[in-house]
Amino acid sequence: MSISDRVRKSMEVGSWIRRMFEEGVVLKQQYGDENVFDLSLGNPIMEPPAEFHEELRRLAERPEPGLHRYMENAGYVETRVAVAAYLSRESGIALRNDDIIMTCGAAGALNVVLKTILNLEDEVIIFAPYFPEFINYIENHGGIARTLPTDEEFIPRLDALETAIGPRTKAVLINSPNNPSGAVYNKAFLKSLGDLLTEKGRELGNPIFLISDEAYRKLTYDGLECPWVWSCYQQSIVIASYSKDLAVPGERIGYVVAHPGLEKHDELVAGFVHCNRILGFVNASAIMQHLVQHLQGVSISVSEYQRKRDFLYKNLTDMGYKAFKPQGAFYLFPKSPLEDDIAFVNQLRQWHTLTVPGQSFGSPGYIRISYCTDDRTLEGSLTSFEKAARKFNLL
């Protein structure tokens, strides 16, 4: 007795990151917070924008009756109307509130979608490097995660995808801006991906869903815009979150967008709403739904993250590290100077800098550095990176 076999297996697989986290806690106790440089977690250091605080104060000062009650399982209509109007304006695709389901963050949204569509042993294709939770989410609902490679700029390889798609393929799950690589997929790529999925779906007599996790959509750099999948593929489901835009990851608010052109759109949306309920989310927090209704388009300043990216990228590449320059999100994913990325991460840790090995993301030989941290931590970590660069002959 105790925990189930599946959960035990999932805990063992995830244990490396947890061990790192725990050893970080020990390091901080031993050497003091200020002498440990934790670049392992994606927990944004920024505070929510002023508009968020104002709205919260407004709600708190004049509590309306019923503000904290249950609402429709899809979320408040007025919130979904506001989201649909904002997205329609931004994307040029006409969306209605019936295309939007408010969820417990992007993680809740993904679980709701996967629960709704997956029969046992259906396959969902993901691309390495991937957000490791994708595998848990897929397996939660009896699905099988199939991992395919990306090219040297971390763009999914469509030739590999073409070969891999088969009768059990239910969905392809992409994430752009990407955690951990920082890649942003351009419109031409999305169009080719959409065309391939259309062709393959026709061939197999069953449309393939494209699930597009856009939790980092607002975090793109150098004026780059993250293109919309809607004009590229009709059978698409977008996953969104306010965690990064508003710097409120602890509040668990995001949403699903069902493309209006989805086959059996209404049945699918009814399924999402049902699964939102039965998975135990019920809804996203009522107060947060009220807040975001009035915060469409509001976002933290991206320039801060861009400055941090530039600082880290320049310093590391000057030391001889090979890295793709992130176009979005807040991670750098450089090559590990050692083939064994775990050994390299352990070496950095001995010098009090915490990172995550690439093999946690399906890409051994890399490490992930999170730069959504304060400048002191970023600056302090450079000593370890420089020591490592000398030791492993990069400099």
Place this chain on the structure above:
Amino acid sequence: MSISDRVRKSMEVGSWIRRMFEEGVVLKQQYGDENVFDLSLGNPIMEPPAEFHEELRRLAERPEPGLHRYMENAGYVETRVAVAAYLSRESGIALRNDDIIMTCGAAGALNVVLKTILNLEDEVIIFAPYFPEFINYIENHGGIARTLPTDEEFIPRLDALETAIGPRTKAVLINSPNNPSGAVYNKAFLKSLGDLLTEKGRELGNPIFLISDEAYRKLTYDGLECPWVWSCYQQSIVIASYSKDLAVPGERIGYVVAHPGLEKHDELVAGFVHCNRILGFVNASAIMQHLVQHLQGVSISVSEYQRKRDFLYKNLTDMGYKAFKPQGAFYLFPKSPLEDDIAFVNQLRQWHTLTVPGQSFGSPGYIRISYCTDDRTLEGSLTSFEKAARKFNLL
């Protein structure tokens, strides 16, 4: 393609309540809100206590840095310390923060626990009438719900339980105060249940979990106290929620309590924390965790609900309805005057009163009336109940 077979089946089973809800919406549009008496939903009409509003104002006026960030996957330590201290004081059992995991309401808590413990096709025993979502929650994680009967006062039949427990029995799930019956299990019953589970667990060489859903713990009447399971059975897991106590069901905050004496306690808690994360909840909302830290023991006034219960119970029994007098929660579960409870519910609906048939709760021949509604609705519904009493010869 579209939704999965399992979700389709679950939607069909649940469709009766949804249809009722939707027909209620149509009725309200046709006849006006004030002429439709909706007793179908358990969405409390009460407002949160003043202390809740004060705490929210305090947080909104002086936003502390990091207030909305990710926290540990078990929830904030300071919140869990406060919960453990409160429960220890109330129950006399020494609990530590390591026994508490903050969750997305009781629904989130139940899904986390079931995901953690269930291997495929493990059985969870529930008792009719039951909260219908229990079946969805169990099946979400590959478990099998096995339903056993209760006696005429809605207390689980231990003789039936003794026969039903077998090698695949992983857990027994109880709910007291009970939705929909209003029964509160007394200490003697819990002790006998605990003894039976101890004996059976020993016999089978594997402890059986007792999962105690106590979402309505604070809502008991006539001075009755809801006893604690901890002194009755060590292998117990308590599910709690602030939804009813603080009248904030839309905010999704509750917790799991792992009995300190649980076999493999720490592994189990690590499993809960892991599943809290991978199911997509991640945590309960950060702001709500901060709030409840300072609201331990605060609760809405039960006397309001007791008054509504007394009003409804007296009026309906005076009309000749047979009903168990609820000891807690906010539902009345009278016998349907027609054997076919759906036909009776349909009859009431024609007179603009909305209730739910007992067969949705596994108990045909009953109906559920929710009285967590305003007095006008309760009073207005009496005409329909009286018409029905005359038509079906109760009066």
